[in-house]
Structure formats: structure tokens, C-alpha cells
Amino acid sequence: MTDTSRATPRAEGRPRAGRPPAATAADDPAAAGQRSREARERLLLTAEQLYAEQGIAAVSLRQICRAAGNGNNNAVQYHFGDERGLFEAIIAHRVPRLDRRRAELLAAARAAGLDQSVRGLVDVLFRPLAEEARRLDSSYVGFLGRFVSAPPDRHPWFAGGEPAGPVGHEVSLAILDRLPQAPAALRGLRLRHVVELCLAALAGFGQLPATSGSEAVAYDLFVTDLFDMAAAALTAASSAVDSPSHGVAENS
Structure with a gap:
């Protein structure tokens, strides 16, 4: 008799044989594009507000990222290239x-x-x-x-x-x-x-x-x-x- 109690469990997240992995929102190009546009707009509006309140020289690109809730400190460079591109x-x-x-x-x-x-x-x-x-x-x-x-x-x-x-x-x-x-x-x-x-x-x-x-x-x-x-x-x-x-x- 086979001891089923010692059977190796299927690895977490591994799809069953012959069955494709389930699609997720992260795999959807349209959803990813929407998230990118929303992140870009948050950075833009946050920068506009910070510049208006504190002045141009007093605001760093990293500060804008943090205030916009973006964990990537280089998000401004990713979306706009540099400060002039942000302006x-x-x-x-x-x-x-x-x-x-x-x-x-x-x-x-x-x-x-x-x-x-x-x-x-x-x-x-x-x-x-x-x-x-x-x-x-x-x-x-x-x-x-x-x-x-x-x-x-x-x-x-x-x-x-x-x-x-x-x-x-x-x-x-x-x-x-x-x-x-x-x-x-x-x-x-x-x-x-x-x-x-x-x-x-x-x-x-x-x-x-x-x-x-x-x-x-x-x-x-x-x-x-x-x-x-x-x-x-x-x-x-x-x-x-x-x-x-x-x-x-x-x-x-």
C-alpha cells in the first residue's frame, strides 16, 4: 500500500500539469499602462504643488517621488527624463x-x-x-x-x-x-x-x-x-x- 501521507506536496503557485498559469492584472499590458499613466500624473501634480509651495530650488526630485507615494526614487527620471522634462x-x-x-x-x-x-x-x-x-x-x-x-x-x-x-x-x-x-x-x-x-x-x-x-x-x-x-x-x-x-x- 502506498503511504500517501508522505507524498511530496505541490509547490505553492506551481500550475498543474497541462494547465496554463492564470492571467493576473500584472500581466495585462492595458492595466500596466494605466498604472504607469496614473503614477506619472501623481508625480506631475505633486511636483506642481511642491514647487508652488516651496519654490523651485527647494524641491528635489527624490522629495517629489516620496510625496507622490512612489517607492522608486528615480521615478521622475523614468517618466520625464529630468527636471526640465518635468517642467x-x-x-x-x-x-x-x-x-x-x-x-x-x-x-x-x-x-x-x-x-x-x-x-x-x-x-x-x-x-x-x-x-x-x-x-x-x-x-x-x-x-x-x-x-x-x-x-x-x-x-x-x-x-x-x-x-x-x-x-x-x-x-x-x-x-x-x-x-x-x-x-x-x-x-x-x-x-x-x-x-x-x-x-x-x-x-x-x-x-x-x-x-x-x-x-x-x-x-x-x-x-x-x-x-x-x-x-x-x-x-x-x-x-x-x-x-x-x-x-x-x-x-x-
């Missing part, structure tokens, strides 16, 4: 919706004849960002605001061609075309100053200190006044015109 991915994630909103505002401005004024174009360019700054699920404006002191080749708004999106780029060029009172070499610089002003102001609205005896400024009023100031700065007369002591180099 570009954050922009690519946010810009399409912002530019669609700009297209709506530009169409409305054209219908009302407001697209011929610098003030009207400033509204088209920046109002989507003013709206974005109030979204609870976005830190994008704060992220952009952290680049105020960055050189042009590192600033997401200016680097890489058209970071404001095709419509934003079109509106920016239209603004530059409406600054005849400023020397040609200064027009792009003026727009850069205004971009930095508006981004920093919109990002910092929530941190405005309440001073004794002052009334809180409604956000709509804050935005309208900011855009008024931006348009005034762009269209201000230049003291550099016809002033040899304030000459502007053509290649500046």
Missing part, C-alpha cells in the same frame, strides 16, 4: 485648457471690438490664469509664479517657443504690435515684466496680509486693477526715446 510636462498638462479659454475670450473680444486695445488683449491673455489661480485642484499659477527671477531660457512662459499655447502666443504678438510708443528693442522686455508681475500677483493673492483697518479686496476687483496696471505699464511713454543717455542696444 515641460506640467505646462503641457495645463496649457490646453487655458488656451481653449483664451480662444473663447478672444472670440468674444473680437465680437465686441476689444481686440484692438492692449487692455482687451491683456484680459484675454491673463484672465484664464486668474481663473486657474482659484481652482482648488491646481497649483499651476503658483508654480509659474516661482520663476519670476529665473532667466528667460529657464522660465516656462518664455522658453521653448510657445509655452503660453498657440492662442496665448498669438495674443502676445498682437500686444507687441500695439506698442508703437516703446522702442522695438524694449517691447518684448515690457511684456516679460508684465508677465512676471501678473503671475506673481495672481499667485500671491491668497497670501496678502490683512492690515489693521483695511478692507479685504474682492478678487474680481483685484484682477481688474491688476490688468489695468499691466496695460498701463505696457503702453507707458518711454523716456528712452530720443534720449542719448538712455539709448537701447538693438540686440538687448
Whole structure:
């Protein structure tokens, strides 16, 4: 008689002879792709928030991985290549919706004849960002605001061609075309100053200190006044015109 009590048990997890192993979620390419996309988006949104809260230089790629709950300290490099690739991915994630909103505002401005004024174009360019700054699920404006002191080749708004999106780029060029009172070499610089002003102001609205005896400024009023100031700065007369002591180099 065979002693079945001494039979060698089947190894755990070994399939029975002639039967293929059961498929698991890990073997499904579609499921794996979905998990990868979700991990990528978590890293992207976590990075955007950390950069907005702490500043660009204060946040490491490893810190982003930990905060996103990713156990791979090289996950950012895997998904984005490097920090610059991460910046570009954050922009690519946010810009399409912002530019669609700009297209709506530009169409409305054209219908009302407001697209011929610098003030009207400033509204088209920046109002989507003013709206974005109030979204609870976005830190994008704060992220952009952290680049105020960055050189042009590192600033997401200016680097890489058209970071404001095709419509934003079109509106920016239209603004530059409406600054005849400023020397040609200064027009792009003026727009850069205004971009930095508006981004920093919109990002910092929530941190405005309440001073004794002052009334809180409604956000709509804050935005309208900011855009008024931006348009005034762009269209201000230049003291550099016809002033040899304030000459502007053509290649500046």
C-alpha cells in the first residue's frame, strides 16, 4: 500500500500539469499602462504643488517621488527624463485648457471690438490664469509664479517657443504690435515684466496680509486693477526715446 501521507506536496503557485498559469492584472499590458499613466500624473501634480509651495530650488526630485507615494526614487527620471522634462510636462498638462479659454475670450473680444486695445488683449491673455489661480485642484499659477527671477531660457512662459499655447502666443504678438510708443528693442522686455508681475500677483493673492483697518479686496476687483496696471505699464511713454543717455542696444 502506498503511504500517501508522505507524498511530496505541490509547490505553492506551481500550475498543474497541462494547465496554463492564470492571467493576473500584472500581466495585462492595458492595466500596466494605466498604472504607469496614473503614477506619472501623481508625480506631475505633486511636483506642481511642491514647487508652488516651496519654490523651485527647494524641491528635489527624490522629495517629489516620496510625496507622490512612489517607492522608486528615480521615478521622475523614468517618466520625464529630468527636471526640465518635468517642467515641460506640467505646462503641457495645463496649457490646453487655458488656451481653449483664451480662444473663447478672444472670440468674444473680437465680437465686441476689444481686440484692438492692449487692455482687451491683456484680459484675454491673463484672465484664464486668474481663473486657474482659484481652482482648488491646481497649483499651476503658483508654480509659474516661482520663476519670476529665473532667466528667460529657464522660465516656462518664455522658453521653448510657445509655452503660453498657440492662442496665448498669438495674443502676445498682437500686444507687441500695439506698442508703437516703446522702442522695438524694449517691447518684448515690457511684456516679460508684465508677465512676471501678473503671475506673481495672481499667485500671491491668497497670501496678502490683512492690515489693521483695511478692507479685504474682492478678487474680481483685484484682477481688474491688476490688468489695468499691466496695460498701463505696457503702453507707458518711454523716456528712452530720443534720449542719448538712455539709448537701447538693438540686440538687448
